[in-house]
Amino acid sequence: MMDEEGLMYVGMTSMVLLVLIITAGSYGPLALVVVVLAAVAVMVNIAINYADFIVFPMFTNLLGLVTIPSGRSKIPKTQDVIIKSVNGIYYATGYLTGNIYGYVFTSEQTQDDQTVLAGATDRWERIVMNADFPFKINVVAVPESIQKYRDELDGQRGFLEFQLSREVNGSNPNQMVVEELQRKLGILQAKMERISAGERPLNTIMYIESTAVGISEKEAIDNLSGQLSQLQTLFNSFDLSISRIVGRELYYLNTLNYRVFGEAELGKIFQLQK
Amino acid sequence: MALEFRLMLFVILLSAAFAIVLITAAVPSQYFYVKVPLAIVAILLDVFAISTRYFTYLYEPFTKIKNHTMTIEGGEPYILAPSGNAIVRREGDRVYATAFIKMPLYSSATEMEDQEKFDFAVSFSKMLALMKEPFRITTQLYVLNKDEYVEKIRARLSDVQDRYNMMVDREGTGKDTGSPESNRLRGELTMWKNMLDNVNRARGHSLASFAAISAEGGNDEEAINMALMKGEELASGISATYGINASLASGNEILEFIEPEKNIPVANLSQNIMSRSGGGE
Numbered sequence: 001m002m003d004e005e006g007l008m009y010v011g012m013t014s015m016v017l018l019v020l021i022i023t024a025g026s027y028g029p030l031a032l033v034v035v036v037l038a039a040v041a042v043m044v045n046i047a048i049n050y051a052d053f054i055v056f057p058m059f060t061n062l063l064g065l066v067t068i069p070s071g072r073s074k075i076p077k078t079q080d081v082i083i084k085s086v087n088g089i090y091y092a093t094g095y096l097t098g099n100i101y102g103y104v105f106t107s108e109q110t111q112d113d114q115t116v117l118a119g120a121t122d123r124w125e126r127i128v129m130n131a132d133f134p135f136k137i138n139v140v141a142v143p144e145s146i147q148k149y150r151d152e153l154d155g156q157r158g159f160l161e162f163q164l165s166r167e168v169n170g171s172n173p174n175q176m177v178v179e180e181l182q183r184k185l186g187i188l189q190a191k192m193e194r195i196s197a198g199e200r201p202l203n204t205i206m207y208i209e210s211t212a213v214g215i216s217e218k219e220a221i222d223n224l225s226g227q228l229s230q231l232q233t234l235f236n237s238f239d240l241s242i243s244r245i246v247g248r249e250l251y252y253l254n255t256l257n258y259r260v261f262g263e264a265e266l267g268k269i270f271q272l273q274k
Numbered sequence: 275m276a277l278e279f280r281l282m283l284f285v286i287l288l289s290a291a292f293a294i295v296l297i298t299a300a301v302p303s304q305y306f307y308v309k310v311p312l313a314i315v316a317i318l319l320d321v322f323a324i325s326t327r328y329f330t331y332l333y334e335p336f337t338k339i340k341n342h343t344m345t346i347e348g349g350e351p352y353i354l355a356p357s358g359n360a361i362v363r364r365e366g367d368r369v370y371a372t373a374f375i376k377m378p379l380y381s382s383a384t385e386m387e388d389q390e391k392f393d394f395a396v397s398f399s400k401m402l403a404l405m406k407e408p409f410r411i412t413t414q415l416y417v418l419n420k421d422e423y424v425e426k427i428r429a430r431l432s433d434v435q436d437r438y439n440m441m442v443d444r445e446g447t448g449k450d451t452g453s454p455e456s457n458r459l460r461g462e463l464t465m466w467k468n469m470l471d472n473v474n475r476a477r478g479h480s481l482a483s484f485a486a487i488s489a490e491g492g493n494d495e496e497a498i499n500m501a502l503m504k505g506e507e508l509a510s511g512i513s514a515t516y517g518i519n520a521s522l523a524s525g526n527e528i529l530e531f532i533e534p535e536k537n538i539p540v541a542n543l544s545q546n547i548m549s550r551s552g553g554g555e
Contacts, residue, residue, distance in 0.1 A: 005327075006327075009284070009324050009327050010324070012288060013288065013320050013321075013323055013324045016288060016291050016292045016295055016316070016320050017317065017320055019292070019295050019296075019299075020295050020313060020316060020317070023295070023298075023299035025303075026298075026299060026301075026302075026303040026306075026309070027303065027306050027309055027310055027313065028303045028304070028306030028309075029306065030306055030310045033310065034310060034313050037313070037314065037317055038313075038317060041317045041320060041321055044321055045320070045321060045324045048321070048324050048325055048327075048328070049324060049327065052328050052329075056329075063342065064342045065339070065342055065343070065344050066342060066343045066344070067335075067343075067344050067345075067346060068343060068344065068345040068346060068347070068348065069346050069347065069351075070346070070347045070348075070349070070350065070351035071347065071348050071349050071350055071351070072350070072351065074343075077342075084534060084535070086535045089535070091534040091535050091538070093534050120391075120395050121386065121391040121394055121395055122391065128415055128481060131415060132479070133415075134414065134415055134416045134417055134534075134537035134538060135414070135415055136412050136413065136414040136415075137412070137413050137414075138410055138411070138412045139402065139410070139411045139412075140408055140409070140410045141402040141403070141405070141408060141409055141410075141411065142408045143403065143405065143406055143407070143408070199403065200403040202402055202403055204402065211534040211537050211538065213538050248328055248329065248331075248332075251331075251346070255351075256410065257532050258351050258352045258361060258363050258372060258532065259352075259363050259370040259372045259488040260372065260408050260409055260410050260486055260487060260488040261408065261488075262407070262408065262490075263407070263408055266408055268280075269328075
C-alpha cells in the first residue's frame with residue numbers, strides 16, 4: 001500500500017537537497033563535498049522515513065543512549081526490550097508483530113473460508129498449550145469511516161473498469177490480464193456488498209508481547225530472546241511473517257498498555273493493517 | 275494538536291533549509307568558505323525536518339540528556355482512578371483515562387465442533403467492529419499464583435495425616451495389617467502427597483482476555499466518566515456478541531492486565547528462574 005504521507009516527506013526534503021546539488025557548482029573547490037553530503041542526506045532521509053527501525057537503534061547504539069519511557073522502566077541502547085526492576089528482580093518485555101487477519105480482512109477470497117477460520121481456533125489453542133511462559137496477543141481495532149472506505153472502493157473500481165475496458169477493446173486483448181482484472185473487480189464487488197450488508201471496515205494493529213524474568217538484566221534479556229524465538233516458531237502455524245519490534249514503536253506499544261491512541265494518532269505512529 | 279505541531283515544525287525547518295540553500299546559491303563562489311558551512315547547516319535542517327515525522331516526542335528529552343540517559347517521562351506512567359475502575363494518564367496538558375473490560379471466555383477448541391469454531395472466529399471479527407473508536411483486545415497467558423491452591427492441598431494432607439496417625443495409635447495396626455478404614459486413609463494420604471508433588475513440579479498457567487478503551491477529557495473526572503461510559507458500551511457489545519457477562523475491571527484486576535510482574539507472581543519466581551537455569555523441575 002502506497003504511503004502517501006511518506007512520499008510527501010521524502011519528496012519535499014529531497015527537492016531541497018536537489019536544489020543544493022544543482023547549485024553545487026557555486027561552491028568552488030568544495031562543490032564535490034557538498035554534492036556528496038547532499039546525496040548522503042537523501043539516503044539518510046529515505047532511511048529515516050522507511051526504515052527508522054534500523055536508523056534509530058543505530059543512533060542510540062552509537063551514542064550509548066538509554067531511554068526512560070516512564071519512571072519505572074528503561075529501554076537500553078539496543079531499543080529492542082523494555083526492562084523493569086521490581087524488588088531486585090528484572091522483567092524484560094519484548095514485542096513481535098504479525099498480521100493474522102489475512103484470513104478475514106485482506107483475504108483475496110470473496111467468502112470467509114470456513115475451514116481456515118475453524119482451523120485458526122485449533123492452531124491458537126496449540127500455541128497456548130505449547131508456550132510455557134507469559135505472553136499476550138493484542139489486537140488494536142481502528143474502525144474506518146464507512147463513507148471514506150466506500151469512496152476508496154469506488155475509486156479503485158472505476159480505475160479497474162477503465163483498465164478492463166481498455167484491455168478488452170484493445171487491438172490484441174490479453175486473456176490472462178482480462179481474467180486478472182475481472183478477479184480483482186470481483187473482490188472489490190464482494191467488499192462493497194459486505195459493507196452494504198452492514199460490516200464495518202476496519203484497520204488493525206496486531207502484536208505479540210512477552211515478558212521474561214531474571215535476577216540480572218542480562219539474564220532477563222537473554223530469556224526474553226529465547227521466548228520470542230519460541231513464539232515465532234509457534235506462530236508459524238498461522239503462516240505469517242513475524243518480526244521483532246525495535247525502535248520508536250517499542251515506546252508506543254508500551255504506552256498502549258496505559259492508553260489506546262486515537263485513530264489519527266495510530267495512523268501516524270503505525271502502519272495499519274487493512 | 276500534536277499532529278499539527280509536527281507538521282508546523284516540518285514546514286518551518288524545511289523552509290529554513292530551503293531559504294539557506296537559496297541564499298548560499300546567490301552568494302558569489304569566491305566566498306565558498308562561508309557557503310559550505312551554510313550548506314551543511316541546510317542539510318542538517320533538512321534531515322531534522324524529516325525526523326519530525328516520527329521523533330518529535332524525543333526532541334525535548336534529547337536536549338536534557340544526562341549520563342547517556344534520555345528521560346521521556348520521569349514520573350509514573352499512570353495512576354489508578356479514585357473509583358478504582360480506570361487508570362488516568364497525563365500527557366502534557368491532556369488527560370486520558372482508560373477502562374478495562376474483563377471477558378470471561380472459557381471455551382476451548384477441544385470442546386467445539388467445526389461449525390462452533392467457525393462461529394467463534396466470526397464472532398471475534400464482529401467484536402472488533404463494535405465501536406466507532408479504537409480499542410484494544412488482549413488475550414494473555416500468565417503464570418498462576420499457586421500459593422493458595424498449594425496451601426489448600428497442604429492443609430488437606432495434614433488433616434488426613436493426623437487422622438491416619440490417630441487411627442494407627444488407636445488400633446495399633448501396622449503398615450501390613452490395616453483395617454479397611456486405615457487402608458482408605460493411607461490411600462488418600464498417598465493421593466494428596468502425589469498431588470502436592472505434581473502441583474509443585476508443574477507451572478500453573480491461566481488464560482485471560484480483556485479489552486481496553488480510552489477517552490480524553492479536560493480533567494481527571496471528565497476523562498474517567500467518558501472512559502467508563504465507553505467501557506460500559508463495549509462491555510455490553512462484547513456480552514451480546516459472545517453471550518458472556520463482560521464487565522469493567524477494577525483495582526488489582528487492572529494491574530494484572532498492565533504490570534509485567536503481575537504475570538509472574540513472586541511466589542513462582544524462584545521456580546521460573548531455576549527452571550531457566552536448568553536447576554528446576
